[in-house]
Structure formats: C-alpha cells, structure tokens
Amino acid sequence: MRAKMAFVSSVFFFLLCCSFLSPTDSEESCDYYAAVGANWHVPLDYELIASDNLKWTHKQEIVFNRIGNSFLIKKKDVDERGFLKLTNLSFKDSGEYTPTVFRNGQSVGALTSRKLCVLAPVQKPTLNMTCEEREPGNHVVKFSCLIKEELxxxxxxxxxxxxxxxxxxxxxxxAMVLVKQAESVEKDSFTCNVSNRISFAVSAPVTQTCYESMFPDTIFGISIWVFVAGGGGIVLVLIVIVIVCSIKARRSRHRKIKEEAELRLQWANTAQQQQQQRQCAHPHNPHNGHHEHQHQHHHHRKQQKQQKQQQPGGHTGPRKHRSKPRPRAPESSSSHPPSHPQRAPQAQSGQNTDSEQPPPLPNPRTKGLKTQRV
Incomplete structure (x- = not known):
C-alpha cells in the first residue's frame, strides 16, 4: 500500500513539474521563432488545386479542414497558397503544425511539418552594483544583471x-553576475546585454563607487590630460615669447650701444678737426701775437722819427692827422693784478689757449718829443 502511494505521489509530482515547464523547454528543436503578439504564416510545401482537401493539425488537434470550397473546421484561416495564418501569437500557439492534402479521396503523401516556438521579447534588465572589502585595502565590486519575467x-x-x-x-x-577589482575598473562603465532568439535589451551603464583615487580623471567633464596638454602648450608658447623678446631686447641694446659709440666717435672727430683748424689759424702760443704787435709798433715809430728828421726846420705846414694813441696799459706785475675794468672779461676769456689774444696798446708820446718839434 505504501509502495502504491509512493508511486502515485511520484507521478503527481512529475505531472506538476511538467505543468510548470514551458512549451519552449525543447526550443532547440524549433524550426521557427516568433514573438508574443506577432503574426506568422505556417508554410505549405505543396501546390493546391481548387478541388483538394486541405487539413491543418496543431498538437493532434484539427484547426482547419476544407474540401473544395466547403469548410468543415475553421479555427484558423489559410491564404490562397494554403499557408496557415496565425495572428496575435501567444505561448499556446507554440508547437508542431502538420498539413495533410487529399486529392480525389487519396492522400498525396506525407508533407513537411513545422514547429513554432513563441517567445516573449526580453525586457530591459536592471544592473545593480555592490561593494565588498575582502581584505583591508582590497575592494571588490559586484555587478548583477536582473531580468524581469512576465510569467x-x-x-x-x-x-x-x-x-x-x-x-x-x-x-x-x-553569467548573470560579474566580479571585478574596484581599483582596476575605477572609471570604467559596465552594461549587460540580455537577448533571446527574437529580441535583445541593454541595461543602463553603471560605474563603480567602491574605490576613488586622489587625482580625478576629468574636470568639468573634460579629461585632465586635455588640461595638462593645454597648460604645457601655453607654457611652451610663453617660453618662446620670452626668448624672442629677450633676443630682440639684447639686439636693440647692442644696436643702441653701437650707435652711441659711433656718435661719440663722430663728435670726437669733429671736435678734433675744429681744434686743428683753430690751431692752424692761430698759433698755439698766446705771446707770439703780443711780440709781433710790439715789433710793428716799434717799426712804425721809427719811420715817423725818420720823417720828422727829414723835414726842414721851421716847417709849419699842416700836420698829418694821427689817430689818438690808446693809453698804454701798465705792465702787470706779479704783486699787483691789472685794475682796468675792461680787461677782466678778456683775461677770463684768455684762459682758453685756443682763443685769440688782443693786440697790445701803443705807448703814449713823451713830452720831450713835443719840445724838440717846436
């Protein structure tokens, strides 16, 4: 009795398990795959004529039977070629479809059966991220891809x-779970792609937050290497500008020094030429002119004296007009400087050896000469 009860329980459990199995458990042997809600035509590998008897069977159930233009069973419909039309597919439409054709009351032979698997389109998965620290400083990130099932x-x-x-x-x-070292995938994003025979769906990208380095990879959404490269370029441009400016300043300074040296040399040559011209026009010794004037004055007085001696006595003719001689300046001594007020500027100007010395003043005539003439 107990053995019988055990056998019944095992059979019941087997049937219960089979009730939860999908018709697509053996989907590897399906000929066609279609999505839930879609339309599909089961093909017929035979050319019909109007008088043929066409019958379609699904899971040992006749869903269509027609003799000529008379319909015996019409749970499904066919097109002009005899293809079985399936609309708004559901999971119960999965299974094998077998056609049968009779012509003149006889079967035309076995025709090809088609097995259809109806699948639900996959839903967009959800990607979860969890952190684990298995050892001190060893951070592990775990990504889990979650699928929502309709039934x-x-x-x-x-x-x-x-x-x-x-x-x-x-x-x-x-696998549905992906495990990575957090430090090795610090800035990487992960996505999971779920697919079946008829559809696919991709989750939203997720980046780990278990580990974060001290130096960021981006600033305001721009890679830090862009800023580094830009800063290096700016520094290089500034260095080039500074070098060019320093070279120009050095050349300008050298050119200015050279121009000043040439100008000074030109001024020195001009001054030297002027000094040579003055030395050629006036002797260098200022006393030469003074001695020459004294000699001319002495010669002039000697000629006048000779003319007076040649004149006869008692000559009372008109006297020649003579310019009034200038009063002779007293001889300067080392103890008494000259007191003439008009000679001070000349004496100051005489300090310059290059300036011209004025001629000496003539000596006044003595009274003895006048008495002799009378």
Missing part, C-alpha cells in the same frame, strides 16, 4: 547574457 511558470531558456566594459565586449563573461 514565472513560463521561462525562456534561450535567454543569454553578455557584458560590455565601456564599448568593449567581455567574451568570457556569460
């Missing part, structure tokens, strides 16, 4: 998962 009793065994790091596919990652 718990109907599971799509054809669903597969793939992982993307930034835009690069990770070929060895096929």
């Amino acid at each position: 718990q009793s109907i599971k799509d065994k054809s669903v597969s998962v793939s992982w993307y790091k930034n835009t690069e596919v990770l070929p060895d990652a096929r």
